[in-house]
Amino acid sequence: MTSYAFWNNKGGVGKSFLCFVAASEYAHRHPESDVYVIDLCPQANVSETLMGGGAGSIPHMRKALNATPRATVAGYLEARLNSPFVTIPDVSPFISHVHQLNSSIPRNLFLVCGDNLLEIISEAIRQTSQLVIPTDAWKLVVSWIRDLKNALKVRSGSRDSLFILDCNPSFAIYTQLAVVAADNLVVPFTADDSSRRGIENVIALLFGVGDSHASLYSKISFEKRAKEEGVSTPKLHTFVSNRVTQYRGRASSAFEAVSKTIRTTMDTIYKSHRGVFADPKEEPSKSFVEVPDYHSACIVASTTGTPLHRLKPGPRIVGTERVQLNKEPLERYTEALEKFVDRL
Numbered sequence: 001m002t003s004y005a006f007w008n009n010k011g012g013v014g015k016s017f018l019c020f021v022a023a024s025e026y027a028h029r030h031p032e033s034d035v036y037v038i039d040l041c042p043q044a045n046v047s048e049t050l051m052g053g054g055a056g057s058i059p060h061m062r063k064a065l066n067a068t069p070r071a072t073v074a075g076y077l078e079a080r081l082n083s084p085f086v087t088i089p090d091v092s093p094f095i096s097h098v099h100q101l102n103s104s105i106p107r108n109l110f111l112v113c114g115d116n117l118l119e120i121i122s123e124a125i126r127q128t129s130q131l132v133i134p135t136d137a138w139k140l141v142v143s144w145i146r147d148l149k150n151a152l153k154v155r156s157g158s159r160d161s162l163f164i165l166d167c168n169p170s171f172a173i174y175t176q177l178a179v180v181a182a183d184n185l186v187v188p189f190t191a192d193d194s195s196r197r198g199i200e201n202v203i204a205l206l207f208g209v210g211d212s213h214a215s216l217y218s219k220i221s222f223e224k225r226a227k228e229e230g231v232s233t234p235k236l237h238t239f240v241s242n243r244v245t246q247y248r249g250r251a252s253s254a255f256e257a258v259s260k261t262i263r264t265t266m267d268t269i270y271k272s273h274r275g276v277f278a279d280p281k282e283e284p285s286k287s288f289v290e291v292p293d294y295h296s297a298c299i300v301a302s303t304t305g306t307p308l309h310r311l312k313p314g315p316r317i318v319g320t321e322r323v324q325l326n327k328e329p330l331e332r333y334t335e336a337l338e339k340f341v342d343r344l
Contacts, residue, residue, distance in 0.1 A: 003163035005182035010198030016045035024307035027106035046112025053305040074115035183224040184237035191258035235278035294333040
């Protein structure tokens with residue numbers, strides 16, 4: 001059983017789409033395993049894509065949101081709020097078998113759907129974690145998604161299982177639940193300075209590693225409390241330089257310059273904090289994956305719920321628009337994403 005949270009403290013870096021690729025491709029490659037996607041982003045983008053994308057996902061989303069209990073991650077968390085410190089509920093009402101909703105998705109992929117109610121109930125979850133009694137209330141609450149993951153593993157029995165957790169850019173309580181449940185962290189970024197700052201925030205929030213100004217808040221940090229209460233946090237696993245603009249098959253000089261800065265920053269942190277990385281024997285720059293920008297393929301896949309292994313060159317109708325997927329750029333795009341999935 002292995003779990004990966006996809007997170008950057010900056011939005012718009014393509015993490016939800018990479019979650020979709022990781023889950024659907026791993027499930028396709030490993031039919032003997034169960035793959036679970038737990039969508040902890042209120043926008044529920046990865047859920048929509050898995051359910052068919054665009055308008056095709058709307059009836060499935062409505063059904064999940066209108067079920068009693070809600071067949072979503074928020075439905076599960078509501079059940080925990082009702083009895084926060086007792087045995088977890090039966091998790092089966094909160095699981096969607098994605099192949100039944102989108103036949104393009106492998107049969108061994110399951111979804112705990114995202115839900116905008118996450119934002120509404122987040123304050124109730126946070127307040128529950130701050131209760132004085134029981135004395136370990138915070139530890140118990142931030143472990144709710146880990147409890148869900150363990151229950152899903154029991155559901156799979158002797159079958160191997162992989163968990164993909166999509167996170168919101170903010171470090172809200174539901175993001176904290178996600179990272180506590182994960183063994184590894186995948187950090188997507190785009191080659192711009194705001195992405196670099198987002199990655200630095202990830203390091204500071206989870207591991208207490210940052211500049212002198214950030215260290216002023218270390219006494220009240222999530223990282224400090226996690227250590228004190230014996231709550232594990234994920235290791236930094238893979239960095240994905242996403243949507244790279246290329247020139248003659250190579251990253252443009254502007255993208256390469258920013259990417260190099262981020263690589264250097266991570267290698268510098270590695271020299272004194274090897275324990276925060278999944279592979280302490282390898283410089284983090286060696287675990288960077290570069291994915292070229294191919295907007296047409298991304299649009300077709302995300303709006304139709306089509307996995308990477310089913311994307312073919314040629315024209316596609318998306319809504320009322322004709323989109324052309326050309327062979328060579330599609331092959332480059334697919335090859336790069338397959339290298340990313342190889343790391344899971």
